[in-house]
Amino acid sequence: MTYTPHGKSLIAGAWVSTGQTFASRPARGASLSVYTGTADLVHDACEAAEAAFWSYGYSTREERARFLEAIADGIEDRAADITAIATAETGLPEARLNGERGRTTGQLRLFAAHIRKGDYLDRRHDPALPDRQPLPRPDLRMIERPIGPVAVFGASNFPLAFSVAGGDTASALAAGCPVVVKGHEAHPGTGEIVAEAIHEAIKACGLNAGVFSLVQGGSRAVGEALVRHPRIKAVGFTGSLGAGRALFDLCAARPEPIPFFGELGSINPMFLLPEAVSARGDEIGAGWAGSLTMGAGQFCTNPGIAIAVETQADAILGPAKEALVGTPAQIMLTDGMAEAYRQGAEQIVAQQGVEQVYTSRTDDRTARPNLFRVKATDFARNPVLSGEVFGPLGLLVTVVSVEEMLDLAKDLEGQLTATLHMDDGDMELAGRLLPILERKAGRVMANGYPTGVEVCDAMVHGGPWPASTNFGATSVGTLSIRRFLRPVCYQNIPPKILPEDLR
Numbered sequence: 001m002t003y004t005p006h007g008k009s010l011i012a013g014a015w016v017s018t019g020q021t022f023a024s025r026p027a028r029g030a031s032l033s034v035y036t037g038t039a040d041l042v043h044d045a046c047e048a049a050e051a052a053f054w055s056y057g058y059s060t061r062e063e064r065a066r067f068l069e070a071i072a073d074g075i076e077d078r079a080a081d082i083t084a085i086a087t088a089e090t091g092l093p094e095a096r097l098n099g100e101r102g103r104t105t106g107q108l109r110l111f112a113a114h115i116r117k118g119d120y121l122d123r124r125h126d127p128a129l130p131d132r133q134p135l136p137r138p139d140l141r142m143i144e145r146p147i148g149p150v151a152v153f154g155a156s157n158f159p160l161a162f163s164v165a166g167g168d169t170a171s172a173l174a175a176g177c178p179v180v181v182k183g184h185e186a187h188p189g190t191g192e193i194v195a196e197a198i199h200e201a202i203k204a205c206g207l208n209a210g211v212f213s214l215v216q217g218g219s220r221a222v223g224e225a226l227v228r229h230p231r232i233k234a235v236g237f238t239g240s241l242g243a244g245r246a247l248f249d250l251c252a253a254r255p256e257p258i259p260f261f262g263e264l265g266s267i268n269p270m271f272l273l274p275e276a277v278s279a280r281g282d283e284i285g286a287g288w289a290g291s292l293t294m295g296a297g298q299f300c301t302n303p304g305i306a307i308a309v310e311t312q313a314d315a316i317l318g319p320a321k322e323a324l325v326g327t328p329a330q331i332m333l334t335d336g337m338a339e340a341y342r343q344g345a346e347q348i349v350a351q352q353g354v355e356q357v358y359t360s361r362t363d364d365r366t367a368r369p370n371l372f373r374v375k376a377t378d379f380a381r382n383p384v385l386s387g388e389v390f391g392p393l394g395l396l397v398t399v400v401s402v403e404e405m406l407d408l409a410k411d412l413e414g415q416l417t418a419t420l421h422m423d424d425g426d427m428e429l430a431g432r433l434l435p436i437l438e439r440k441a442g443r444v445m446a447n448g449y450p451t452g453v454e455v456c457d458a459m460v461h462g463g464p465w466p467a468s469t470n471f472g473a474t475s476v477g478t479l480s481i482r483r484f485l486r487p488v489c490y491q492n493i494p495p496k497i498l499p500e501d502l503r
Contacts, residue, residue: 041215041222046180063205068109096295152168163187164194165198236261241264263416379395409436
């Protein structure tokens, strides 16, 4: 490794230290001493972002596209160092981080191509009708415009794709919005080196340095100061329901309330329909186990529950248990996550009606899988069972009839995903479930597993509360740029002074 992290914050082009430090807790290797972020740094970063908006918010699409591509190039130039630092900090395997780095640079380049096409601007023109009766119509033109500085919270479970240069940052920069990132304490060195790549891209493209700042964490006050700062016009967040709800409430309580685009939590139910289970229950059970344990279950799309007819439960649970027994302990992202997972599993065990199919425990930063079973009647009366447990834990909910399966679907809270495992003979039941599930989830899929979110035009990664705080938005895919734009109508404005994209 050639890059040695220094633990500072990047504020409008300057690496800044503070009077206090916190020690990172890497999965392996030496701890990093990180300068704790402060409310003063947040203020300086937000003011610099506002100053930068007056040039960056009115830059051309081509200028912003080149900037995004320069960031992607800078990340790839630092590929080996990024992987080395991130594997040490998070415990994630090298192959996973290399893939995540490719996803990060890929979405930066995707947004560059997206804004070059210009379709996202949703340009509309109603020409003047001076002779219309009883009143003439003025000339009306509409276009989507950037909203101003955006705050982004780095996510713990994706140190690259949902963090410093992740999807929230990429879409905000593509829209024309300067970004202030609050770095995550779990991987400060990874955040720093990615910020260095953005810093170099800013200089290479000749942009105002306030276009991007990274404020290191270490204090809850940093996040609170960021969402409360009057220069911030929207917030992007991926994290826990508790933390997200607290920040959401702060945004709503501001003198000028702002949108909080939080992706919070989901149990991603899978409905295992009778004909599919009869034909390939062993395959579905083993596939569920593989999806549950991928990345130690640290995905927001982890399929935490499956629903099946009671008489077919063993056809699912037997193969799933067999696959889970052979799964080794996996390192979790933080000590806190490992402990929260253990507590979550213990809480599930303690609930009435829950049967233990396969249980295991570790007492360090690792996690082993757990599998449980419960009847739909017990599941329905106990909200604990429908809460997210972040880790490799699965719960099979059994129903006695198709009607009970439909009722259970109707009672579910909002989800990021919902899955139908179905064969041709299940088409009638699937057709009855689909209208219910599309009201519950942002992505409905058939015969697959929700872990893995494609970055593309059609993807929706969001859903009704509590999956996210804004059901009309997505945090993945090109549609996510809409979060940081607002429509402006120009009436009888001379073309010479209109925004360039409307002339």
